Amino acid sequence: MNLVPVLVTGLFAGGISCAAVQGGLLTGVITRQRAAVSAPRGLSRLGSDLAPVGGFLAGKLLSHTILGALLGVLGGVFALSIGLRTWLQIGAGVLIIVFGLAQLGVPGFRGIVIEPPASWLRTVRTGARLRTALAPGILGIATVLLPCGVTLSVAALALATGSPVEGAAIMAVFVLGTGPMFAVLGYAARLAATAWRGRLAMATGLVVVGMGLYTLNGGLELAGSPLSAGRIAAALGAGTPPADASASTMADGVQTVTVTARTGAYLPANIEARSGVPTTLVVETDRTQGCVRSLVVPSLNVQKILPTSGRVRIDLGVLAPGHLDYTCGMGMYSGRITII
Structure with a gap:
C-alpha cells in the first residue's frame, strides 16, 4: 500500500x-x-x-x-x-x-x-x-x-x-x-x-x-477504464514495457504465467502469453507488504488476498488474443498479460 x-x-x-x-x-x-x-x-x-x-x-x-x-x-x-x-x-x-x-x-x-x-x-x-x-x-x-x-x-x-x-x-x-x-x-x-x-x-x-x-x-x-492514465499511455505506445515471454511456460497442455508481487510492484510488468490454451496465473510473494497483496483482475471479476509469503494459483481459463490487465486493490499498481 x-x-x-x-x-x-x-x-x-x-x-x-x-x-x-x-x-x-x-x-x-x-x-x-x-x-x-x-x-x-x-x-x-x-x-x-x-x-x-x-x-x-x-x-x-x-x-x-x-x-x-x-x-x-x-x-x-x-x-x-x-x-x-x-x-x-x-x-x-x-x-x-x-x-x-x-x-x-x-x-x-x-x-x-x-x-x-x-x-x-x-x-x-x-x-x-x-x-x-x-x-x-x-x-x-x-x-x-x-x-x-x-x-x-x-x-x-x-x-x-x-x-x-x-x-x-x-x-x-x-x-x-x-x-x-x-x-x-x-x-x-x-x-x-x-x-x-x-x-x-x-x-x-x-x-x-x-x-x-x-x-x-x-x-x-x-x-478497467480506457480513461485511466496507464491505458492512455499504453494506447500511445508509452508507459508499458515490452512483453516478457520468459515468465510463461507450457506443460501438459496447460500454460502457466508467473508473476512476482513485490512491495510496490508486479514483476514482470508485462508478460507475453499464448492464446487458445488453458492458462493458470501463479502469483508469488516473499515478505510482500501493502496494496499489492490485494490482487484484482477486473475483467474476470477476480479478487484475491495474497499471503505475505507463498504462491496463489488463479485459473484464467482459455485466453483470447488481446490484453488482460490486473491491479492492486487500490488501483495504484498494475500489470498486464499480452496475449498473442
Missing part, C-alpha cells in the same frame, strides 16, 4: 481544510490555557506554546486510527465487491478534486463547505472550554466527530481496503500529514500571526486537485 499520496493529501489538503473546521477550537483552548498561567520565557515558552498542539494531535491520531481500523473491518466483513470498491475509490477522488477546486476559488465550487451537525459542534465546544492539561488531547479525540471534507474522502479509502491494519494505517498517516499545519496554527495562535495561510491557497489547491486526480485514476484503473 502506497501511503505517500495519503501523507501528501494530509499535509496539504487535510492540513488546510481540517484547520478550517477544527482550527478555531484548537486556538481557543490554547488561548484559554495561556490566559490561565503566566507566560514563561525562552525555550520554556516555546515548549509551553507547542505542548497543547502535541496533545491535540495525539488525541486526533488515536481516535482516527481507531476509526480507520473500524472502517477496514467493516469493509472486510461486507467483502466489498470490485464494483463497490471501484466506485468508492472514484468517489473519493472526485470529492478531493471538488474540495481542491473550492480551495482555488473556482466559480461554482468556492461555496462548497462540509460542516458537521450543530449539535456536534456544541458538544466539542463545551470540551474546548476546559482548562485542564488534558483539554487539548480530549479535543483532539473529539475531532473524529468533526470531519472535514478531505477526511471523509480518506475515510472512504480506508473503508475500501477491507483491512483493519491498512485502514488504520491510512487514517494514521493522514493525521500525521495534518500535523505541521496544526503545529503552525497552534503556535500562530500564541503569536497572532495566521494571515500567511491565505497565501498558500493557490499552491495547496493545486496539490489537492493533483492528489484527487491520482486517487481518481486508481479507481479508473480498477474499473
Whole structure:
C-alpha cells in the first residue's frame, strides 16, 4: 500500500481544510490555557506554546486510527465487491478534486463547505472550554466527530481496503500529514500571526486537485477504464514495457504465467502469453507488504488476498488474443498479460 499520496493529501489538503473546521477550537483552548498561567520565557515558552498542539494531535491520531481500523473491518466483513470498491475509490477522488477546486476559488465550487451537525459542534465546544492539561488531547479525540471534507474522502479509502491494519494505517498517516499545519496554527495562535495561510491557497489547491486526480485514476484503473492514465499511455505506445515471454511456460497442455508481487510492484510488468490454451496465473510473494497483496483482475471479476509469503494459483481459463490487465486493490499498481 502506497501511503505517500495519503501523507501528501494530509499535509496539504487535510492540513488546510481540517484547520478550517477544527482550527478555531484548537486556538481557543490554547488561548484559554495561556490566559490561565503566566507566560514563561525562552525555550520554556516555546515548549509551553507547542505542548497543547502535541496533545491535540495525539488525541486526533488515536481516535482516527481507531476509526480507520473500524472502517477496514467493516469493509472486510461486507467483502466489498470490485464494483463497490471501484466506485468508492472514484468517489473519493472526485470529492478531493471538488474540495481542491473550492480551495482555488473556482466559480461554482468556492461555496462548497462540509460542516458537521450543530449539535456536534456544541458538544466539542463545551470540551474546548476546559482548562485542564488534558483539554487539548480530549479535543483532539473529539475531532473524529468533526470531519472535514478531505477526511471523509480518506475515510472512504480506508473503508475500501477491507483491512483493519491498512485502514488504520491510512487514517494514521493522514493525521500525521495534518500535523505541521496544526503545529503552525497552534503556535500562530500564541503569536497572532495566521494571515500567511491565505497565501498558500493557490499552491495547496493545486496539490489537492493533483492528489484527487491520482486517487481518481486508481479507481479508473480498477474499473478497467480506457480513461485511466496507464491505458492512455499504453494506447500511445508509452508507459508499458515490452512483453516478457520468459515468465510463461507450457506443460501438459496447460500454460502457466508467473508473476512476482513485490512491495510496490508486479514483476514482470508485462508478460507475453499464448492464446487458445488453458492458462493458470501463479502469483508469488516473499515478505510482500501493502496494496499489492490485494490482487484484482477486473475483467474476470477476480479478487484475491495474497499471503505475505507463498504462491496463489488463479485459473484464467482459455485466453483470447488481446490484453488482460490486473491491479492492486487500490488501483495504484498494475500489470498486464499480452496475449498473442
